[in-house]
Amino acid sequence: MSSAPPQPGNHPPNDKPQAKVDESAPVAVFGRMDVPPPELIALPSGSARVEWRRSARARRISLRIDPSDGAIVVTLPPRASRRAGLVLLTHHVDWVSERIAALPRQVAFADGAEVPVAGIPHRIRHRPDARGGAWLADGELHVTGAPEFLPRRVGDFLRAEAKRRLADMVAAKTAAAGVAARRVTVKDTSSRWGSCAPDKSLAFSWRLIFTPDFVQDYVAAHEVAHLRHMNHGPLFWALVEQLTPHRPTAVPWLRKNGAALLRIG
Numbered sequence: 001m002s003s004a005p006p007q008p009g010n011h012p013p014n015d016k017p018q019a020k021v022d023e024s025a026p027v028a029v030f031g032r033m034d035v036p037p038p039e040l041i042a043l044p045s046g047s048a049r050v051e052w053r054r055s056a057r058a059r060r061i062s063l064r065i066d067p068s069d070g071a072i073v074v075t076l077p078p079r080a081s082r083r084a085g086l087v088l089l090t091h092h093v094d095w096v097s098e099r100i101a102a103l104p105r106q107v108a109f110a111d112g113a114e115v116p117v118a119g120i121p122h123r124i125r126h127r128p129d130a131r132g133g134a135w136l137a138d139g140e141l142h143v144t145g146a147p148e149f150l151p152r153r154v155g156d157f158l159r160a161e162a163k164r165r166l167a168d169m170v171a172a173k174t175a176a177a178g179v180a181a182r183r184v185t186v187k188d189t190s191s192r193w194g195s196c197a198p199d200k201s202l203a204f205s206w207r208l209i210f211t212p213d214f215v216q217d218y219v220a221a222h223e224v225a226h227l228r229h230m231n232h233g234p235l236f237w238a239l240v241e242q243l244t245p246h247r248p249t250a251v252p253w254l255r256k257n258g259a260a261l262l263r264i265g
């Protein structure tokens with residue numbers, strides 16, 4: 001394929017000159033905060049999805065690649081046009097293509113696929129004739145039932161495992177810290193590994209099940225420490241240190257491997 005710049009898609013309303021818009025009218029200002037719809041653009045390596053964001057605080061147009069699905073996220077300041085975003089994209093087409101090519105491969109839950117459980121690779125084994133749902137044995141993840149339900153069963157099993165392990169860690173650490181958590185839930189979040197709500201509920205990303213125990217231990221300690229200190233001050237970090245020895249290894253581990261975990265399942 002040629003390395004021609006990406007062609008703008010068909011969006012006549014945005015592309016037509018809007019000569020009649022009164023720049024000073026509130027409606028015109030509002031119009032400039034419009035978020036263009038997602039679109040596909042052609043890159044030398046194939047097509048890619050562009051998702052537009054508007055940020056009132058952004059000073060200039062920025063590009064990033066969403067590691068969970070490989071979409072190009074273009075953030076526009078209030079007055080920037082979609083066209084200006086596409087121009088920037090065109091200038092950085094090599095950078096964008098390289099970033100997308102460097103993303104870890106997507107791993108689907110399927111018979112024979114390998115997924116990490118607590119950091120250890122486990123092969124998924126479909127057991128259509130067995131009973132008992134899903135279980136771990138001898139480095140494999142066994143799943144029963146009809147093949148069309150396998151991805152969902154694997155996901156449900158891993159979510160339940162994540163919740164069980166993190167709830168155990170939280171129980172041990174809240175006891176050690178002399179605090180109490182209202183409840184522990186697991187969620188599908190891509191931006192945070194854990195969170196602590198003002199009502200003392202802790203939530204974790206279910207994808208922590210993929211990470212080694214020392215990473216889970218650190219994230220659990222981090223959120224439990226927030227039950228006492230709702231900030232990242234020196235007292236907070238002192239408590240984290242009391243609750244886990246793994247911060248120095250877990251933080252770089254998540255920085256290095258976190259994006260890949262978003263592409264499993």
Ligand SMILES: [Zn+2]
Nearest residue numbers: 222226231232
């Ligand atoms: Zn925190």
